[in-house]
Amino acid sequence: MTPHLRWTPFWVLFRREIKRYLKVLVQTIFAPMISSTLYLLIFGVSLGSQVTVPGGISYLAFLIPGLVMMSCLNNCFQNSSSSIVSAKFAGDLEDLKVAPLSHTQMLWAFAFGGLTRGLTVGTITFLVGELFFYLTTDQWLGIAHPGWLLFFLTLGGLTFAKIGVSVAFWAESVDQLSAVSSFVLLPLLYLGGVFFSVENLHPLWKSVSHANPLLYLINGVRYGILGQADVAVGTAALVAVLALGLFHLLGLWSLRRGPYGRW
Amino acid sequence: MASPLIVEHLIKEYGALRAVDDVSFTLEPGEVFGLLGPNGAGKTSIISTIVTLERPTAGSVRVFGHDVTREPRAAKVAIGFVPQELVNHGFFDVSEVLSFHSGYYGLAHNREREDYLLERLGLWEHRHKKVKQLSGGMKRRLLIAKALVHRPRLLLLDEPTAGVDVALRESLWEFTRELRSEGLTVLLTTHYLQEAEELCDRVGVIHQGRLKQIGDTQSLIASLTHRQVCVQLKEARLPLSHPLLTRQQGCWLEFQLPYNQNLGSLLLEAGLELSALNDLRITEGTLEEVFRLVVGGKV
Numbered sequence: 001m002t003p004h005l006r007w008t009p010f011w012v013l014f015r016r017e018i019k020r021y022l023k024v025l026v027q028t029i030f031a032p033m034i035s036s037t038l039y040l041l042i043f044g045v046s047l048g049s050q051v052t053v054p055g056g057i058s059y060l061a062f063l064i065p066g067l068v069m070m071s072c073l074n075n076c077f078q079n080s081s082s083s084i085v086s087a088k089f090a091g092d093l094e095d096l097k098v099a100p101l102s103h104t105q106m107l108w109a110f111a112f113g114g115l116t117r118g119l120t121v122g123t124i125t126f127l128v129g130e131l132f133f134y135l136t137t138d139q140w141l142g143i144a145h146p147g148w149l150l151f152f153l154t155l156g157g158l159t160f161a162k163i164g165v166s167v168a169f170w171a172e173s174v175d176q177l178s179a180v181s182s183f184v185l186l187p188l189l190y191l192g193g194v195f196f197s198v199e200n201l202h203p204l205w206k207s208v209s210h211a212n213p214l215l216y217l218i219n220g221v222r223y224g225i226l227g228q229a230d231v232a233v234g235t236a237a238l239v240a241v242l243a244l245g246l247f248h249l250l251g252l253w254s255l256r257r258g259p260y261g262r263w
Numbered sequence: 264m265a266s267p268l269i270v271e272h273l274i275k276e277y278g279a280l281r282a283v284d285d286v287s288f289t290l291e292p293g294e295v296f297g298l299l300g301p302n303g304a305g306k307t308s309i310i311s312t313i314v315t316l317e318r319p320t321a322g323s324v325r326v327f328g329h330d331v332t333r334e335p336r337a338a339k340v341a342i343g344f345v346p347q348e349l350v351n352h353g354f355f356d357v358s359e360v361l362s363f364h365s366g367y368y369g370l371a372h373n374r375e376r377e378d379y380l381l382e383r384l385g386l387w388e389h390r391h392k393k394v395k396q397l398s399g400g401m402k403r404r405l406l407i408a409k410a411l412v413h414r415p416r417l418l419l420l421d422e423p424t425a426g427v428d429v430a431l432r433e434s435l436w437e438f439t440r441e442l443r444s445e446g447l448t449v450l451l452t453t454h455y456l457q458e459a460e461e462l463c464d465r466v467g468v469i470h471q472g473r474l475k476q477i478g479d480t481q482s483l484i485a486s487l488t489h490r491q492v493c494v495q496l497k498e499a500r501l502p503l504s505h506p507l508l509t510r511q512q513g514c515w516l517e518f519q520l521p522y523n524q525n526l527g528s529l530l531l532e533a534g535l536e537l538s539a540l541n542d543l544r545i546t547e548g549t550l551e552e553v554f555r556l557v558v559g560g561k562v
């Protein structure tokens with residue numbers, strides 16, 4: 001039997017990534033689903049009536065795209081980073097280094113593995129949001145631009161999975177990993193307009209917000225679902241492509257130079 | 264055919280510590296080579312640079328002609344590697360782990376080989392267990408199965424028999440011999456010197472990062488050790504003088520006989536005719552003696 005080094009290693013690692021999170025479905029799918037449901041319930045349904053957002057849409061409709069993107073990005077990051085960190089604990093991360101997997105294959109396998117989970121949780125969040133939307137307004141929330149929606153979810157998700165790869169490679173403990181997640185990613189997500197429109201902010205904060213790349217990713221998804229957003233879709237698309245390129249390079253560098261040894 | 268492994272002037276430093284100090288050696292196709300040395304000698308460091316887990320500080324490593332830093336993938340395809348430390352695999356069971364590992368080497372449908380190895384290494388009935396549910400010896404065997412799943416041409420075994428019971432150890436050595444007869448080249452490390460002596464065609468003794476001795480196992484024993492010959496005479500004699508005599512007590516005489524000299528001429532020289540002997544005991548030199556001499560700095 002001749003080995004197929006071009007696709008098989010990538011494909012096998014990708015499938016392993018999916019199998020891994022399916023084995024711990026409770027933590028990987030149900031827990032994020034419950035937190036999305038809580039957000040929708042508390043912010044969207046109960047507080048939503050007192051909040052106004054530009055464009056004449058309900059706050060719940062405004063919130064749904066933000067939450068879809070947030071849960072997608074979070075889960076992409078979680079999937080690749082926890083896969084790598086647990087492999088460092090077990091000692092089997094070295095297997096990947098010793099086998100003839102290229103860094104590019106590894107990076108894409110982790111990225112698509114994460115993306116699969118991110119899209120699953122994102123879709124579930126959207127469906128739960130739809131349900132709440134229907135219950136409060138008696139109509140379904142449509143998707144204005146499905147192509148753009150998929151574009152931003154995919155590029156954003158791949159980017160976050162690759163960030164997860166880099167952070168997990170360089171982290172020296174689980175604490176460091178969660179520090180990055182709660183001191184960097186979470187604030188950027190929250191300040192990137194998941195819960196509010198930057199149009200409502202003081203001009204100074206508004207311009208500061210425009211330096212946050214997540215503003216573009218989140219508003220890209222918002223444009224995809226609602227057909228309107230705080231930033232132009234072209235700009236958002238450009239930021240998404242640049243972010244993916246940048247973190248792809250960072251991911252490759254991490255896989256090349258990062259430690260594979262066990263903790 | 265290019266040599267299975269050529270290590271040339273390999274140096275590996277961890278910060279200020281030089282763990283491998285200018286080591287060079289070459290493996291011949293189809294041989295079993297033992298890398299011996301006390302704890303911390305640098306054995307694992309050498310193996311780690313071969314499998315690219317560590318980067319050499321200087322020097323080069325080539326596997327079947329492929330430099331491991333410049334053409335890592337071509338080299339890796341040819342290598343099977345059993346690490347010294349046991350490995351867990353959090354979520355997966357034995358057969359899943361093995362088939363993923365096969366996939367990393369580009370073999371997606373390798374069921375026959377996987378099943379053969381599970382069977383051969385006594386893991387078949389444990390194949391649905393999670394790896395963390397295995398005993399230490401079973402984990403070790405899984406590591407060996409993983410290393411062989413893609414039919415490597417060079418097998419690197421870093422203490423494959425640590426923590427393995429006697430029966431299993433014997434069967435592993437048996438398996439190693441079988442693999443050698445199929446043309447596999449094997450590099451192994453072990454602290455069981457008696458087994459190394461039986462199994463290894465050649466050995467290298469490494470101490471404090473330096474390769475102190477390398478050679479054919481039997482020739483090393485022959486050149487560095489002696490046979491001990493104890494002769495019991497029927498009746499005690501006056502003190503004998505002979506250059507090879509090391510002890511004389513009552514009816515007992517003890518000689519250290521170099522391997523290039525034979526027993527017959529010794530007895531003849533010492534004037535000991537067979538009819539005068541009551542008993543004769545010969546203790547052959549061992550690899551363990553070689554090891555002690557080399558590590559003790561006596562050669």
Ligand SMILES: Nc1ncnc2c1ncn2[C@@H]1O[C@H](COP(=O)(O)OP(=O)(O)OP(=O)(O)O)[C@@H](O)[C@H]1O
Pocket residue numbers: 277280282300301302303304305306307308309347
């Ligand atoms: N990752 C590392 N960082 C720093 N020092 C290391 C590292 N790995 C090994 N060393 C040091 O390098 C030296 C050689 O270690 P190595 O593991 O190669 O020895 P060994 O011959 O395999 O020993 P053993 O028989 O105990 O397995 C030791 O002094 C060890 O402390």
Ligand SMILES: [Mg+2]
Pocket residue numbers: 306307308347421
């Ligand atoms: Mg070692």
